[in-house]
Amino acid sequence: MKEAAHLIRVAALFVTALLVFLLVRQKVMPATFGQYGHFRGSALEEIRARPIAFAGRPTCEMCHDDQLKVLKTSKHANIGCEACHGPQAKHADDTAAAKPILPDTKLLCARCHEANAAKPPKFPQVLSKDHSGGEACNSCHQPHSPKIG
Amino acid sequence: MEVTRRHLLLLLTPAAAAFLDHRNGVSAAAPESKYKLADHYWGMIVDIAKCIGCGNCVRACSQENAVPSGYFRTWVERYSVPDYPEEHPIVESPNGGMEGFPNTEHKNTKNFFVPKLCNHCEHSPCVQVCPVGATFETPDGLVLVDKTYCLGCRYCVQACPYGCRYIDPHKEVVDKCTLCYHRISQGLTTACCETCPTGARLLVDLKNPKDPVHEILRTNAVQVLKPHMATGSKVYYKSLDQSVR
Amino acid sequence: MHGVEGFMYPNEVELQWSILIVLYPFITGLVAGAFILASLERVFRVEAVKPTYRLALLTAFGFMLVAPLPLQLHLGHPERSYEMFTTPHKTSAMAMFGFVYMWYLAVVLFLEIWLDYRKDIVLLAQSATGLKRWIYRLLTLGSYNVSDKSLAIDERAGYIITVIGIPSAFLLHGYVGFIFGSVKANPWWSTPLMPIVFLFSAMVSGIALVMLMYMAAVKIRKQQIDMRCLDTIARYLFYTFVIDFSLEMLDLIHRMYESGESFQSLDFMVHTRLFFSQVLLQIIAGTCVPLALLAANQVYRFSDATRRLMYGAAGGLTLIGIFAMRWNVVIGGQLFSKSFLGYTTYKLEFATREGLLPAVFLMILPFVIIWGLITLLPPWSATHARVVGGQHGGVS
Structure with a gap:
């Protein structure tokens, strides 16, 4: 045993390091970690608080x-x-x-109603250039009730 | 900036949080007593046949969640699929579809829009790989990020098959769709659903049998993206073409 | 979008893992390879490679100290990296890195070096002066017992540690391969062969590095090179390289024959964006040429000078080839879209946190550390003669 004293010292060094690690770990672990799973439980409320x-x-x-x-x-x-x-x-x-600022209908309406091959075929769409020739949409259509007449 | 300070204060004391909520004019995040994690299980239904590619969802998401420009928690893709061969679709998503799409015509193709967002997978590959527990599945079925705990190692970005995660360039941590957790926990719908003009996106609470959206799931053929990835995706697509990836 | 061809998911355009993450498997590979070469002598009793034993250990140790630095530098929040130790997520392949690393660094490398050098350390603690004396005295841990009996115990303990060390070295690098191989979202990475390919390429690179280090050390010290040693190392390099190359070809052929959904996309990438680094650098210059040089030496006996030249060239090309392999895995795996519809570009920056400059610095740093280690613990010390009557009689 005496001949292996240096090995015991090295082992003691490792064990001490391990113990220090475990102590530090205890200290720095967030309080709510593991409340609902492997994460900080209070993170849920923080995200909900936005x-x-x-x-x-x-x-x-x-x-x-x-x-x-x-x-x-x-x-x-x-x-x-x-x-x-x-x-x-x-x-x-x-x-x-x-x-609220009243939106510019020329931009607003086109977002939905400008013709695009990828839009569902039944969805009402126009080529605004042909349809209104640059006129604002709300000079004919009322956005809250777009049907004319 | 506001959010960072807010988080800091929240970490300090609940009283500080209450004060901030009061000052911001928001009713404090529904306390645990009101919002019960065990009562909900969230998902979404996306109806491709209704999407008109207006980009409202992308803009609303960005406004609601202060998404850094150039990154997307939700985005819209425009598919042009040739009648043959189907596996070579032309896909575009200029600025995530935020400003809508040009009407590019490709010969002999069918065209449609595909909105994308985090699939809030039940078996999330991103959660699986997070080394520290900074991203996680919540009991109410969301995949969220604890931005005060994330290392920014980006392993989860690599692990997500759908490209839903990005690194917040200011905070240098990962960021993604929260399914507007701050809204749905208060009884509101998500910003993208709130602003979708055609009802192409619907929030669904899979644990609430009274949610009318259940009817859609019962009576329609739905699909998830990349089913072979077996991620347990909870974003269900109606009228999804097989060419979509 | 700049540098994008076809369609990428919008968040995919920017690459997440940079050249620093290329260095990480490269460096850990060198560690594992160098250690396995050292254990050849210790456990498998390949006496011919004895002159490189200590050098290989110090090389492994030097690179091991640097291995986590590219990772730290890459993290968005390096100050939070302690969380890997405090709250490791047991389903994450990456979470184990800290523990595997600490185990390998402290239990395997440190202990083995310490035990092997203990006699030198004790003697130096008595003869050295100044700061060095204090370092040696600290390293003795206050135990100056270098009796034959205690050295015999060290020899036995060292042997056991090496035996534990071999699977640990396999674990360290096979595990790095698993980090990539287990990402099911990425078909370029996702293969069960990845850990094995990483392991053998690690051995190849580590052996090549120690061979070059040995040649350089002999040259600098103006000593006679031990050709038997060099030939043996080259032979082992050849063997492991053949296995490594076979595995990589198996992976390639398997992918081509299966032609899964990702194949067209990946095939296009290899023929365009990865052509230089994969086909030219990795396969031709970094594998075929060194393999041919090493193979030639197995069938024909060249003169000593020619052999040295051939081994030097083979070693250098091997290191370039393995680095290219790491590059192709890490960077290549991020150049294509997970939609398989497009490709992006990696722009290597220069003087930024994840640029070329820190990468070059991180590749020089291990050599500075090894130089320091060599000064402190000379591998060619006269006292380095294994105790007769230990596990095996050493001939130095």
């Missing part, structure tokens, strides 16, 4: 029932308000803080 940007159509409907009435009977009945008007959570929180 503020929203799009308020959702039901929120818009709470105030804008006049618009809703028109929209409901039209071809656009099922489209979310923010699909055209953009994210309005800030406006919903405080109507004074953020006012």
Whole structure:
């Protein structure tokens, strides 16, 4: 045994290092790690805590029932308000803080209705150059009720 | 910047978090008592036949989640598939389809749009390879990233068969679709579904039998992307062409 | 988009793993290969390679110290890398790296070197001066017992460690191969042959490196080279290379014959973007030529000077070939789209964190470390004679 003393020292060194590692590990492990699985459990709440940007159509409907009435009977009945008007959570929180900007129909309508071979054939689409010759869409169509006449 | 500080404060005290929520005018993230992890299991249905390639989903996602420009949590591809041979489709996705698509015509092809997003796989290859548990499957069926824990080793980016992950160039950690966890846990739908004008994308809670979307799954032929990868994808495609990869 | 041909998923355009991740399997391969050469002498008693035993160990140790650096430099958050130790994810192939690394570095390499050099260390701790004396004294761990009995125990312990070390070396590099081979999303990587191919290419590169190091060391010290030793190393290099090449060809033929869904895409890539690095560098210059040089020596006896030249050329080309192989695996695996519809380009930067400059620095660093180790623990020390009566009688 005496002749192997140096080996015992080296073994002791390794064991000490291992113990230090285990102690440090105990210290730095996040508290909620393993709560639901192999991850930091509190990460779920942190991700859920992100503020929203799009308020959702039901929120818009709470105030804008006049618009809703028109929209409901039209071809656009099922489209979310923010699909055209953009994210309005800030406006919903405080109507004074953020006012929605009325979108430019020349750009807005073309996004959906500009003809494209990949669009479903039954979907109404036009070549805006031929169809309106550069005229704004809302000079004929009302976006909330696009049918003319 | 706001988000980073927010995360930091959240780590410090719950009181700080509550204050921030109050200041931002957001009802505090639904507390555990209201949102029950065990009651939900999220997925999505995408109907190819309804997608018009407007790019609303891509823009909304980017606005809702502050996605760094040039990277995509969701994107739209335009397929032009020749009648023969089918395996050589022409696919485009200019800027992820954010600004829509030019009407490029290719002779003798069928054309359609394919929206893509994280498939929130049940057996996620990306979660499997994460060395530290920075990306994980939640009990309510999402694949999420703990951005304060990610090393930025990028192994998960390599492991995802669908190309849904990217490295956030500012934070140097991986980032991906959260299925708008902050929204769906409050009873809202995702930003992409909220803004889709044709209802081509529908959020589905697979654990809620009252969710009308179940009817779609019961009565339609649906497919997942790359089924041979056996990832347990939970984004179900209706009217998906076999040429889509 | 710049550098993109066909269609890539939009997030795929940028490559995730750079030249630094090419270095990682290259360096760990050198470690594993050098160690296996050392164990030839220790366990398989190939006496002829004895002059390279200690040099091989120090080479392995020097490269091992550098192995994690390219990874650290590549991480988005290197300061979080301790999480690999504190919360390793047991389903992740990568999570085990820290443990495999620590095991191999501390238990195998450090212990084996320490035991082999213990007598030298004790003697030097008494004769050296200044800072060096303190380093040696620290290394003795306060035990100055170099009696025949204790050295016999060291010899036995060293033998056991080498026996454990061989599977560990296999584990270290086979495991690196598994990191790539287990990614089912990537058909260029996903093959069960990957760990074995990595292992044999590791042995090839490690043996070639130690052979060159030995030749260089002899040259620098203006000593007579041991041709029997050099011939033996070259022979082993030839054997392992034949196995390595057969495995790689098997993989290639298998892919071509199966012609799975990814084949057309990968085949096109090899004929275009990877043509130079795969066909010219890896297969022709880095494999066929050195194999021919080594094979020629198995059938014909050239003069000593010609042999040295041939071995030197073969060794150098082998290292280039194996580096090209790592490059083709790591970079090649990211050049094609997982949609199999397009290709992107890898732009090697220069003076950035993941550029050419740090890569070159990381390849020079191990040699600086080895030089330091050699100064501290000269492999050709006069005291290096194994104790007779130990596991086997050493002839030095």
